[in-house]
Amino acid sequence: MEPLHIQQTSSTPLIQFNTGTGTLHISGESYPENSFDFFEPVISWLKIAVTECNELSLDIAITYMNSSSTKCTFDIIDILEEAFERGVKTSIVWRYDRENPRSYEMAEDFRDEVTFPFEIEAIEL
Amino acid sequence: MDLYDLRNEFDKSGMMMCFNGPFSHSIIEETGKAMRNHLVAENISQAAVLDVFAVYIELAQNVRNYIAVRAISPLEAMSSIIAIARQGEKYAVSSGNMVLNTDGEALLKRVNEVNSMTPEEQKRHYRELLRRDIAPGALGAGLGFLEIAKRTTEKLVSSIRPVDDTYSFFTLTAYI
Numbered sequence: 281m282e283p284l285h286i287q288q289t290s291s292t293p294l295i296q297f298n299t300g301t302g303t304l305h306i307s308g309e310s311y312p313e314n315s316f317d318f319f320e321p322v323i324s325w326l327k328i329a330v331t332e333c334n335e336l337s338l339d340i341a342i343t344y345m346n347s348s349s350t351k352c353t354f355d356i357i358d359i360l361e362e363a364f365e366r367g368v369k370t371s372i373v374w375r376y377d378r379e380n381p382r383s384y385e386m387a388e389d390f391r392d393e394v395t396f397p398f399e400i401e402a403i404e405l
Numbered sequence: 406m407d408l409y410d411l412r413n414e415f416d417k418s419g420m421m422m423c424f425n426g427p428f429s430h431s432i433i434e435e436t437g438k439a440m441r442n443h444l445v446a447e448n449i450s451q452a453a454v455l456d457v458f459a460v461y462i463e464l465a466q467n468v469r470n471y472i473a474v475r476a477i478s479p480l481e482a483m484s485s486i487i488a489i490a491r492q493g494e495k496y497a498v499s500s501g502n503m504v505l506n507t508d509g510e511a512l513l514k515r516v517n518e519v520n521s522m523t524p525e526e527q528k529r530h531y532r533e534l535l536r537r538d539i540a541p542g543a544l545g546a547g548l549g550f551l552e553i554a555k556r557t558t559e560k561l562v563s564s565i566r567p568v569d570d571t572y573s574f575f576t577l578t579a580y581i
Contacts, residue, residue: 291434311462313430316539344455346462347548354535379451382556389532 281332284325293342295322302333307341307375315348323355330363330370341375341403343383350386357390364396371397378402419497423488427479428472433465440489444496453581456556457496460579461489463549464500470544477503481572492580495559499578509565509573516563516577519550527551553579 281299288294293308304326312318330336338360345353360370374390376383384400391398415423421443424436437458444454465487472482481503490497504512522530531551539546554561559580566574 290438291430311466314544316543344459346459346466347552348466348544348546350552351535351539351546351548377451380455381452382455389528 281329282325284322286322292318297325297329301337302335303337303339304329305339307339309344310342310349310353311344311346312349315346315352319349319352319356323352323359326356326359330359330368333368335369336360336363337371337373339373339375343377343380343403353390354393357394361394361396364394371399373399373401375401375403419491421489421491421496423486425484425486427482428465428469428485428487430469433462433469436487437461437465456581457489457498459556460498460553460581461487463552464498464577464579467545467549468500468502471502471504474542474544475505475508477505484574495580497578497580499576501574501576503568503572504565504575506567506571506573509575512575513563513565515550516561519554520560522554524555527554531555557581 281297283299284295284297284304286292286295288308291309292312293306293310296305297303298305310318338356340353342349342353357372360372364370372390372394374387376387387400391400414420422436422440424432426432440461441454441458444457468485468487471477472485484501484503486499486501488497488499488501490499519527531548534547534551537546550561557579562578562580564576566576568574
């Protein structure tokens with residue numbers, strides 16, 4: 281599988297695939313200048329990745345995202361759902377900030393969209 | 406230039422921060438950071454700080470995207486304003502920018518549409534839009550006003566003022 285590593289900035293998250301564990305990590309805040317351009321390489325990478333592996337998990341800890349990043353995150357989760365329906369073992373651990381009730385609500389909303397394992401855990405500081 | 410009168414106007418409206426001029430991503434980012442630091446110093450909850458920040462980001466990025474998509478001239482783009490004011494127990498976050506006369510009505514209609522929905526309807530509509538494909542070249546997912554509404558308990562307040570044959574000035578305020 282192709283490596284994937286995007287450095288974190290103040291308005292874009294760190295995005296990194298750990299080949300050892302088969303986990304895609306996304307963390308930080310997300311309100312890029314152009315969310316669709318920013319997430320495009322991640323979405324293209326993921327579409328191929330789910331055809332090349334039997335198992336892929338997403339570990340996400342985004343404390344704030346703007347509405348267009350929410351749309352991109354939805355698309356990422358949708359790709360995982362489709363892969364799950366084709367037999368790939370996909371899963372998500374969504375880490376929320378205890379101080380911020382909206383990050384938990386958002387996790388719940390996303391969990392309602394999928395049929396694969398989706399855990400919601402508080403970020404340990 | 407004597408800024409005293411301007412300062413008095415700011416004082417009357419409880420202005421905390423205001424930026425007027427063409428928005429770039431770095432200006433949006435830096436102003437946002439400054440605003441967050443300011444709010445954290447006011448001793449409000451982290452969730453409230455994030456709500457004000459989120460509304461600010463949606464408004465500022467809406468203005469920037471509108472100006473890019475509609476190719477608004479640099480001269481007109483100079484009128485773009487974003488402001489955060491303290492009004493009693495609430496924060497008022499406002500954006501103002503030049504829009505084409507032909508877009509004015511549609512913008513007001515969209516704000517009214519969002520205002521007339523119950524929180525459940527807003528949530529359902531948000532989900533529908535998430536499922537929709539993004540048009541090529543679009544800079545947003547059309548979620549901005551709904552995202553703002555999600556973070557406020559009051560109705561959005563919008564107005565439009567005719568400027569000339571081509572442009573009107575559109576203002577949108579959310580109270581958090």
